[in-house]
Amino acid sequence: MFGSRSSRGESVTCIACGESIPRSEAREYDKHGDRWDRRNKTFEHLCKTCFAELCQQPRDGLETTLDAAGAGEADQKTFLRRFRELSEGDARRD
Incomplete structure (x- = not known):
């Protein structure tokens, strides 16, 4: 459910800025919009800064x-x- 223990130490690349970051500090991005179905799927990743800038839309109003x-x-x-x-x-x- 939470991913394999071996993936915790790996590095991933942010698809927005290209920065290499530890997997534990990244946010998963599923371009198909179904992040809960994890079978046979690889995820792309965003660093926390890019995730906040690109994925968090204001809801005021x-x-x-x-x-x-x-x-x-x-x-x-x-x-x-x-x-x-x-x-x-x-x-x-x-």
Whole structure:
């Protein structure tokens, strides 16, 4: 369940920055999105810094943005356009 003991001392390479780091200090990345099914699978890795920058999305105001974009009411194309416009507007304010 927690990986083999022999893998604990190995080094891996961060797919974002290329830094070589101990496996114990890395975060697994599964490009297929199913990290729980581990059979016959190899994982790519991210260092903690890249993981925090690339994978942790802010959620403040998400519910308000979803509502304003018409989640559950507008058709998919309209919702996605509105959501993108609202999200880009937030990025410009930062």
